[in-house]
Amino acid sequence: MERQAWQEKVHEIIYEADTPAGKLFDLALIASIIISVIAIMLDSIPSINASHGDLLYKVEWAFTVTFTIEYILRIISIKRSRSYIFSFLGIIDLLSILPTYLGLFVTGQGHYLAIVRLFRVLRIFRILKLAQYLKEASILISALHASKRKIFVFFCTVIVLVTILGSIMYIVESSSNPVFKSIPHSIYWAIVTITTVGYGDMAPITGLGRFIAAIVMLLGYAIIAVPSGIITSELTQAVKNQFNNTTSCPSCAHHSHENDAIHCKVCGEKL
Template sequence: MSNTEKKSTWKHRLHEIIYEADTREGKLFDVILLVAILASILLVMLESIVSFDDKYHQFLNISEWIITILFSIEYILRIISIHKPYKYIFSFYGIIDLLSTLPKYLSLIFIGSHHLAALRALRLLRVFRILKLARYIGASDRLLLALRSSRAKIAVFLFFVIIVCIILGTVMYMIEGEENGFTNIPVSVYWAIVTMTTVGYGDIAPHTPLGQLIASLIMILGYAIIAIPTGIVSSEMTKTIKEVDTNTQACPTCLKDNHKKGAIFCYNCGNTLN
């Protein structure tokens, strides 16, 4: 076997372990990775507790460095195990992996920046691929398709909500006035938004009977508004329901996943999957 073939076989095996969860080694690698991510997040949380950090600071610091170095090695292995590294580097997971590795190194320059390691929680999104939950992968695909199909309707709806908040905020400014906390129209619009989306934060509240009546109507309207985007998306989802038969195999060239079971070629770039 030539050196080129050996290198290709080695890279293929590494790619299979790191990027796929269909093999025993790949699943073991990803489960260990999840445990490491959870441990690193726990360490960051514990370090934020002053009393605990004072007592176990050295242990926490050493543990974080060990996990950071392991993540750095993993990041490098992910880059060298694919044909086009930039596909991974500039992908969603690639950027998240990089951001979750940098904070500890940055803490050598910027004090306190290591707390940004909590971004590693985003890496837990890999759990869907690791556990090979194909039906949930299919469900997420249908949801994304439904959201894309309904984005125009949702955009119109949100624009309408913004207009309503501007109008109601202006009305409340005219009714309540500066003496009741509605100092200007932007502040009044802010109050209308938080009242419609929640029940207000209590920092600004109407005092006049008419203002309280309008506030009550806005709160009730807020509950009604919640159902509208849900109905829009649900309607689109009923049009896209279909059985999705996918696996966790990732293309070694372009990193696209969610291929059909038994697929030989990548649906995105056309290169072979094995």
């Protein structure tokens, strides 16, 4: 279905960073995001909340309504709305407004989760046409995407490893050390140790337990190099596919295209 003239105009303003109106809109949007995040942080301070809580509550709702309208306009101004809705930025846009609405039905501090809208300032790389940063960000994302299977296998291997090590530590320590009171608790210790965090809330007291702990610590340092090597390898390959075009597809809103691209590489729409 063909878009109406007003939809094309809205798309140009909201999605395009090359036009004066589009750039002004995006800069205003980023300023609004930063101000709203500052309001959320101030509201979490008890003294400020006690004296200006009502004002900050109204400010938060004003920004939430504004971002909601913007979210709806983003959906209706492109042909393939699903492409935007399920994209990274589309999900972030939705998550940035949901906490405030959920606060109407759920009591507690959940509305502070709206601070995730700070992720939306990532648009600044496209808005200000910082080509070198946009290019590097695109390369990094491409490398992470290409290495996702290897990282998944590595993650599963680590899960199996900490489960086995935690179980062994439980067998060794549980009889004389009340801290290792179950296998899940021991697995927690193995995770903390193998990731080199070392909170110190759980520690072995037997000689064999300390020996195993030393092995786990050394193993943790060795494991750190694995994901680094995977991503570095993919980064080397991703450098060959650099792009810095900020033109947004009118159909799916994808905007990472090669400079000489005529059609969208995702949906095939003419740019």
